[in-house]
Amino acid sequence: MHNNNRIMVKNNSSTIMNGNNHTSEHMITLNIHIPHDNIIHSMQFDIQMLISDICYNIQQHLLVTSDHDPSEYGLFINDAQHSSRSYWLDPTKTLDYYVLKNEDHVEYKNRYRPLKIRLLDGTVKTILIDDSLILAQLMVYICTKFGIANYDEYSLVYDLDADDSINNTKTATLLRDRSLQRTDKKMEELRKKCHTDDDTLWLDQSKTLRHQNIDEQSTVVLRRKYFFSDTNIDQRDPVQLNLLYVQCRNAIIDGTHPVTYDEAIQFSGLQCQIQFGDYEESKHKPGIIDIRDFLPKEYAKTKNVEKRIFLEHKKHTGLSELDGKVKYTQLCRSLRTYGVTFFLVKEKMSGKNKLVPRLLGVTRDSVVRVDERTKDFIQVWPLTHVKRWTASPNTFTLDFGDYASAYYSVQTNEGQQISQLIAGYIDIILKKRKDREDNTVGNDIVDEEATMIEDIIAPGKATIIEPNRPSFDHAHQKNVYSPPIIRGMFSGRLINLDFFFSSF
Structure with missing residues (x-):
């Protein structure tokens, strides 16, 4: 009217x-x-x-x-x-x-409207959010609603498993847009086997949900994106413990973390204790579980595997569900691939004019080159050695300053994702350092995380970037501590880490 x-x-x-x-x-x-x-x-x-x-x-x-x-x-x-x-x-x-x-x-x-959020255990919660805020601001509120303190380590993902046709159409379009950039069928097959992060549709923290086509009918998934302070998660924080357990369990079963047969049995035995409670001989017999929900597919058809799982299950009698999740996540943390976000890239073969597949990984304290088939580590660069980096639509380049004689450059369509991930870890490191300095004035208490932060951000020996090097953009001074952190603010720029470390 x-x-x-x-x-x-x-x-x-x-x-x-x-x-x-x-x-x-x-x-x-x-x-x-x-x-x-x-x-x-x-x-x-x-x-x-x-x-x-x-x-x-x-x-x-x-x-x-x-x-x-x-x-x-x-x-x-x-x-x-x-x-x-x-x-x-x-x-x-x-x-x-x-x-x-x-x-x-x-x-x-x-401004307030409902948002459907799926947790990794499958439950869907609907909360009211301020539709005018960018995602970085919303994550503080969302994580608070779920009882999660480390909001800067979580983000939202487009829900690929949503039942509604609208959501499926949106995610299908996004995946198709990415696949159109890729023309190498062998790389695509390898990408699926490696379980990389290339096709994880993380929402952009610098934009509103509406700008990313997330409306009242959409469903998003809450996931941990940065593995930084997860070592402190235990029974005292059941919400984060459950989220971490489910993410670890899924990564074990789908092959993101390669494990031996004996390790797989250990994990599945603990999973049985967590899901079913104490072993009962009359109840827990071969045939009652779907092996595909407990083991990586390469071990699913091994002879007598269910008997082995229940023998392992029996060892954990008396272990509570929360204690079981703590033990499971601790065991998962012992894997070398834990906390690594993988991207399938192509690098130049040494001495030849040929590009070969390689996994490039990012962790809370390093960048790693990894064998694309075995996931064995080939080379590890501490984050302190990374002086600058840049992303273009088809490449990603790292500069190690005096720690290497040449740049490391790879061919990839996911350079922006890799760049944002590294920038995100640096944001967290610097914020943790600032928080620790603010909270420990006159206090000599030293904890595991504080020691780890000092190890990561100790000033490197690299010299200032020479003017005759290839032209790159440089970072503008910015207060990275002002909450909430907006991920990807360094996108497309080369960042001099010494610039940040010397500023505080």
Whole structure:
């Protein structure tokens, strides 16, 4: 319903009803749509007004029925054709900041809307989120709702297992866009076998959910992206412990972490204790479990494997579910591939003009070259040796300063992902260091994490980058400690780590 009465709101918040008055070039007429009441009012505003003041005036001068706090409302530009182009107006900006025209439609509505979040154990929770915030800001709230303290180590992923057709169409489109960049069928087959992070559709922390096509019907998955402070997770933090256990269990079963047959039996025996409780001979017999849910597929058809699993299960009698999860995650941490995010890349074969597959991994304290078939480590570069890096659409390059005679460059379409992951770990390292310094003034307490942080960020011996090196962009000074951390702020730039370390 359209109300023909026009309201003029000047910068001093004075109003004129049925404004036939002459309006200056500093005024703009907007059609304010209130979806809650299904009405549209024509209002004139001074373009120098703050969006927050405009919202206040709308609330004051229009009969808006609301069962929520007016502070939860905002102005929204709704693009019905392309929802990802819809956006909220920033309350701290003035109206002339936005490219709006006379008679444009602007919605005045509640910023809060439901978001469906799937946990790795399959449960789906629905929470109310502020639709106007970027993901980095939302992660603080989301993790708090789930009782997770280390919000900067978690992120959201497009849900590939969603049942709804809308969500499946979105993720299928994203995966297709990535696959179009890849033309090597052998690499694609190898990528599936290696269980790399290339096709993990992480949401961009610097954008709103709506800009990433995540609406009220979408489902996202909450996952740990950075393995930094997980060594401190135990029975005292059951929420994070369960999330870590499920992520570890899935990685063991799907082959992300290669294990021997004996190790696989150890893991599956513990999994039985966690899921079924104490072993009972009359109940736990071969045939009652689906081997595919307990073992990597290469061991699933091994003779008498179920008997071996239940023998291992029997060893853990009396172990509680929480203690079992702690033991499982501790055993998983002992694997060399634990905490490594893998990307399948191509590197130049030494002495030959030929590109060969290789796994490039990123951990909380290093970058690693890994055999693409066995996942044996070939080369490890401490994070302190990485002086700069750059990502382009088809390559990723690392500069080790004085620690290496040449750059290490690989061919990949996932350079941006690798860049953001390294930048994310550096963000966490520096934030932890700052937090530790703030919390231990006059306190000589030393813990495992504090010692590890010092080891990672101890100043390197590399010299300042010479001017005659290839031209690269450089980092601009920025306070990386201001919460929440926005991942990927270094995207496409080479970063001099000594610059950061010497700044604090």
